[in-house]
Amino acid sequence: MLARVYGFKSRLPHMVVTQTKIGFTMKIILSSLLLVFLTVVTINAQNGELDPEAAKLYNEGNKLVKSGQYEGAVTKYNQALKIDVHTNILYQKSVALKKLRKFDEAEATLHECVKIDPKFTNAYSGLGTTYYSLQQYDKAIENFTKYTELNKNEKENDKIRKFIGLSYTQLGQNAKSNGRHDQAINYLKQAVNYYDYDAAYLYLAQANIEIGNYDEALQAADKAINFRPSNSKISKGAPYYYKGLAFKGMSEKDKAVESFKVALADKEYKLNSEYELKLLK
Numbered sequence: 001m002l003a004r005v006y007g008f009k010s011r012l013p014h015m016v017v018t019q020t021k022i023g024f025t026m027k028i029i030l031s032s033l034l035l036v037f038l039t040v041v042t043i044n045a046q047n048g049e050l051d052p053e054a055a056k057l058y059n060e061g062n063k064l065v066k067s068g069q070y071e072g073a074v075t076k077y078n079q080a081l082k083i084d085v086h087t088n089i090l091y092q093k094s095v096a097l098k099k100l101r102k103f104d105e106a107e108a109t110l111h112e113c114v115k116i117d118p119k120f121t122n123a124y125s126g127l128g129t130t131y132y133s134l135q136q137y138d139k140a141i142e143n144f145t146k147y148t149e150l151n152k153n154e155k156e157n158d159k160i161r162k163f164i165g166l167s168y169t170q171l172g173q174n175a176k177s178n179g180r181h182d183q184a185i186n187y188l189k190q191a192v193n194y195y196d197y198d199a200a201y202l203y204l205a206q207a208n209i210e211i212g213n214y215d216e217a218l219q220a221a222d223k224a225i226n227f228r229p230s231n232s233k234i235s236k237g238a239p240y241y242y243k244g245l246a247f248k249g250m251s252e253k254d255k256a257v258e259s260f261k262v263a264l265a266d267k268e269y270k271l272n273s274e275y276e277l278k279l280l281k
Contacts, residue, residue: 054084061092070099087113087120094126098133106130121151125160128167137167137174165195172203181207185216198228198239205242214249221246237266237273244276253280 050058061076077093080086090113097106107130113123124147131140144164148157168191176184184207191200201224208217224239244259257280264273 050080050086050088051084054080054086054089057083058086058089058092061089061096065092065096065099068099070096074100085112085116087117087123090116091120091122091126094130098126098130101133103130103133107134119150121147124150128160128163132163132167132170135170137171140167162195165191165193165197165200167191168194169197169200169203172200172207176203176207176210181211185213192223196223196227198224198232199234201227202234202238202242205239205246209242209245209249212249214246218243218246218250235266235268237263237269241266241269241273241276244273248276248280256280 057076057080061073061080064070064073064076073096074093077089077096080089081093090109094106094109094113097103097109107127110123110126110130113120113126117123124143127143128140128147131137131143141164144160144167147160148164151157151160168187172184172187172191175181175187185204188200188204188207191197192204201220204220205217205224208214208220221239221243224234224242228234228236228239240259241263244256244263247253247256247259257277260273260276260280263269264277266273
């Protein structure tokens with residue numbers, strides 16, 4: 001559903017202003033990431049590293065997190081930390097704090113983790129998700145990247161690289177919304193280097209159209225089509241609409257008409273496509 005999913009404030013008068021669902025999608029992805037690392041850390045509760053009483057309180061806190069009782073979990077973790085200041089306890093406390101949307105406190109807690117053990121990889125993924133939630137995407141990228149540098153598990157690193165790509169996508173979207181199209185293009189190119197994200201390619205097509213780079217816009221629109229998953233949050237007609245604009249800019253009328261006709265079937269782009277087709281008659 002593209003017009004509601006991917007719009008942007010365009011300089012072109014016939015383009016609709018739309019709202020992206022990337023942020024909503026990212027929240028789901030970050031929640032999934034949080035659950036992955038929650039499982040990784042909790043299994044180490046009784047491995048002999050923690051003081052027995054601290055381990056008991058730690059496990060109680062983990063149970064409270066799983067049942068959604070985050071305030072109670074933070075209390076348990078704080079009690080455990082009075083006995084044993086351990087990275088696992090600090091990390092789990094940050095998880096509960098983020099669930100409570102206390103991102104500044106979560107950030108401070110994770111920095112304590114890094115101070116104790118600069119190679120505690122989960123702290124960097126935690127900082128990445130925290131900074132993303134705070135819309136500090138540069139810092140999110142920095143910490144996600146640090147995670148991949150320290151972590152030896154390539155399967156996990158591939159997941160994190162996806163989040164790096166999503167962070168660059170947000171930077172690109174923000175730059176484009178503020179009219180900084182060249183900067184947006186640079187960010188979005190970095191985004192797709194990490195993750196073949198159809199949304200990033202679509203934004204790349206939009207930004208290139210804004211500054212008249214029609215060849216590059218066309219390539220990006222094609223990739224938005226090729227990499228569109230079945231559960232994509234962008235509508236099917238969106239890339240074809242921007243292909244049409246690119247072909248129009250290249251004075252290839254027949255190809256522009258063909259693309260707009262495909263986009264015409266998408267209710268989100270029906271009116272825009274009709275408008276463009278009238279102009280091309």
